[in-house]
Amino acid sequence: MQNMDKSFIFGKATYGDNFTDREFETVRLSGNFRSGVNTIIVSPRRWGKTSLVRKVSKIINDEAGEVKVVSIDAFLCRTEIEFYRVFANEVIRQTSTKLEEWLDYAKRFLARLSPKFKMGTDSPVDFSISFDVDTDWQSEYEILNLPQKIAEEKNITIVVCIDEFQQVAEFSDSKNFQKKMRSVWQLQDKVSYCLYGSKMHVLSGMFSKQSMPFYKFGDLMFLQKISTQDWITYICSRFEKTGKHITDQLAEKICDSVDNHSSYVQQFAWLVWTKTIEIAGNEEFDEAYDDLLNQNGILFYQYIDGLSSYQLNFLKALADGNESGFTNSDLMKKYNLSSSANVARIKKALEKKEIVDISGQKVSLIDPVFKIWLQREL
Ligand SMILES: Nc1ncnc2c1ncn2[C@@H]1O[C@H](COP(=O)(O)OP(=O)(O)OP(=O)(O)O)[C@@H](O)[C@H]1O
Ligand SMILES: [Mg+2]
Structure with missing residues (x-):
């Protein structure tokens, strides 16, 4: 297949017109x-x-x-x-x-x-x-x-x-x-x-x-993330090139929802593109968003397969937006995390599985779509 004809590429290394910034x-x-x-x-x-x-x-x-x-x-x-x-x-x-x-x-x-x-x-x-x-x-x-x-x-x-x-x-x-x-x-x-x-x-x-x-x-x-401005230019131009149209605002919304994660921006944009006949609107966006979660859901079940209930509780806390303060006893009680020694163990284990990133006191979920999925599923 000729790559130049592709509107968006994800799932493998990208190049040519599908490479930006x-x-x-x-x-x-x-x-x-x-x-x-x-x-x-x-x-x-x-x-x-x-x-x-x-x-x-x-x-x-x-x-x-x-x-x-x-x-x-x-x-x-x-x-x-x-x-x-x-x-x-x-x-x-x-x-x-x-x-x-x-x-x-x-x-x-x-x-x-x-x-x-x-x-x-x-x-x-x-x-x-x-x-x-x-x-x-x-x-x-x-x-x-x-x-x-x-x-x-x-x-x-x-x-x-x-x-x-x-x-x-x-x-x-x-x-x-x-x-x-x-x-x-x-x-x-x-x-x-x-x-x-x-x-x-x-x-x-x-x-x-x-x-x-x-x-x-x-x-x-x-490596840093690609900036929103570069993504907007890229997404809009890929739409235009194939005779479709998307506004800057909607392109920005795509970036925001997946936290500018390179592969997800491309996948999400591609899903919106496939649903768009002429001009992308909120309806196409919403449908694509559901597809994005469903398509990746299979993978996410694998992520959580075999995690202990403490580890799942901890993920729930992260998905709810708590990124620090896990030694706080209210938080530990709310999410049933047992003790701070236990929290330290959970963090280590999840880091090893490449699910969370730890920098100093801050713990964050590496995969932005997994985070949204957790919010829905847990
Ligand atoms: N410069 C870029 N412009 C546009 N899209 C990009 C760019 N870099 C990466 N992507 C998107 O991210 C996806 C993953 O890219 P790539 O395989 O190069 O990442 P990686 O960091 O090597 O991934 P892995 O950790 O799995 O080896 C690509 O398929 C593409 O959708
Ligand atoms: Mg690679």
């Missing part, structure tokens, strides 16, 4: 890519990390300059070994378009691993490398240092972007693995890294704790 971030990130500064990007789910990094990677790769961006998704990596395999494959595959070069690089730069090649069936330029799983430090070093070797060989600089980097924290003996990565990567003068992902508390733990290997690894970017 992020001007400041684009400048900052592309600047880092060009000058070899490591970047870490953190935000709650579905705010737009993947879309932003893809956009900037494309800009840089299209410049045909001396900087080459390689993209890796760690989402499916369950072990350190799998990570090495994906890393080696993608770095080689994305830094060259010639088969001979691939073979040559793999043979020379991964010599200790006795790599084996498997050609793809679909395309003559598709291949994968496998190597013996039983790696030792020398071999691991070869893999982690592969981008540097290729950059030296081709006389370019390379940016390695790793999406869903929080996955690394799940590997067994992860801290040791992180130490290995950092120790190799920090000595590379022709390679920089852009590491990003969603599990905020996991990633913050990896990058802002002094005791962790990746502490102060690079420019730490907390």
